[in-house]
Amino acid sequence: MSFLVDVYVKCGNMDDARKVFDNLPRRNVVAWTTLIAGYAQNSLPKHGILAFQEMLHAGSYPSAYTLAVVLNACASLYSLKLGDQFHAYIIKYHVEFDTNVGNALCSLYSKCGMLEYALKAFRRIRQKNVVSWTSAVSACGDNGAAVKGLKLFLEMISENIEPNEFTVTSVLSQCCAIQSLEFGTQVRTLCVKFGYESNLHVRNSLLYLYIKNGCIGEAQRLFNGMDDVSLVTWNAMIAGHAQMMELTKDNLSSCEYGSEALKFFSKLNRSGIKPDLYTFSSVLTICSRIMALEQGEQIHAQIIKAGFLSDVIVGTSLVNMYNKCGSIERASKAFLEMSTRTMILWTSMITGFSQHGMSQQALRLFGDMRLTRVKPNAVTFVGVLAACSHAGMLNQALNYFEIMQKRYKITPVMDHYEIMVDMFVRLGRLEQALNCIKKINCAPSESIWSIFIAGCRSHGNMELGFYAAEQLLSLKPKDTETYVLLLNMYHSAGRSEDVSRVRKMMKEKNVGKLKDWSWISIKNKVYSFETTDKTHPESSVICKSLEDLLAKAKSLGYEMLESVEILDEEEGEKTSSPTFYHSEKLAITFGLENLPSSSPVRVVKSTILCRDSHNFIKYVSTLSGREIILRDSKRLHKFVNGKCSCGNFCGFL
């Protein structure tokens, strides 16, 4: 009669299963076990364990299978305590060599983070089946011992045990964890042999394998051949493209990967599968990188509808997206609407104000944060110090720098020193800046010297600049922008032998060319621009508009800085670089013409903005009456009515 219990169990109706069980004339082991397994299968492991205790109380002897079922209930509760308690029965009934019991023990120990015990339980099993092997292999993977897991898998193969879909899925994810494309590829061959390649789990694992190894093309090929997909598949493709954005040095392809990722997101929406919080945070981050505010807003609306706004991480991504897109108002609004505020959320908002040049608001918010007793970390202080630096609040900065170390026990890192140096430089205190650099107890970074050198140039202290340049060069810099800074400095000082020396170093170090790209996102499409010369055929229309703008700006008093900034031309070519046609100018011109007249223009630029461009854009913001938000490789510039939020101080001057 216990089969009736099973019927209700299979229907997920445990209440009636229990009633039927209670009315059974005789309750044997099978009936009890069916009931216990039923509770476990229907996510009621605690009831299952209670039923087991009831069973012992009633004087029934559990079978090995009963014990296996109970152990699985413990495993789903991650309860080692209960598991240990039942281990006594396993010894008592001499069932530790039983396959089901061993499998269950292996899984229980694995879930509780005790890999060694899991493997011991596995080794004790007399007749190991595929499940035993798979449990043991997965146990390794779940506990971060991928190499061990793969070795065990090889042992399994050599024992002529045929893996199943479960096994290969776990093995593939372990190949992914240790980034072993070679092993993974061999496993894929095995999957083909056994006909597992069409299994969705297997395919998703393969997708991640390729993505983690940067083989986005192979991932795409695999994806295109899939007719059955799940949310895991979509998230993998989105995350994969987002990762490629960071991996590529080339900013043009980076932004292409970004828009590609967003295309996957729209396809996901059309597919009818509901995105989850991971999807939302990923796509918001992508929007923030390419400054796709319109899409970010649409996603915001979708998040509200889907009810994910209460998630802190989604909320933080949202605040960050608005900050990075230059919309501090909406960032602030989203921040205030969040019910829980983590340290990262506070930091994100403080940094947002700081980057927008709103120092007072940033510091006030930091005060609020301290009142709520959320502890700041090193990143929080990056925002706080930058706010002080921006406002020229020297004493406050020094004060916070001390509070950070003494009160919060945070050791300053390069980021903090860079801000302090930047501040001294802004105030024209070059000696103090240099002292600050000298105080750092490790090698100063490339960018800290760059900040200092740029400061020396703008304050006309060339001697100090040349000295710092030697220090910088001895560090063997890697960054193209660093070299360009030096080239410009030596060039404008007429030191041609130093120019050739730096160029030679660039060749030796194989430093790439400075790729100056700007892009603008309009209506879910990304348009990119490269610094070009006048004769560029495709941009002739934009160039014409740009020339009109230039003429108007000149009538307002704009003077183009004729100082020849060397960009990346080869040695021997003495052509001056066409600062007039800098990519950001083209992108902004394009934006002015193709966006609604009230809409701000948002542009991302791959390199640091130069002084001339900065000056020009100020005029353009006055001329057009538009807000222009430009994010370059170092900071955010928000131009409103001839003024810029950066306080007119950028490193590349």
Added chain:
DNA sequence: CTAGGGTTAG
């Protein structure tokens, strides 16, 4: 009984 994955600040 054993399976896939992933997010936020600089």
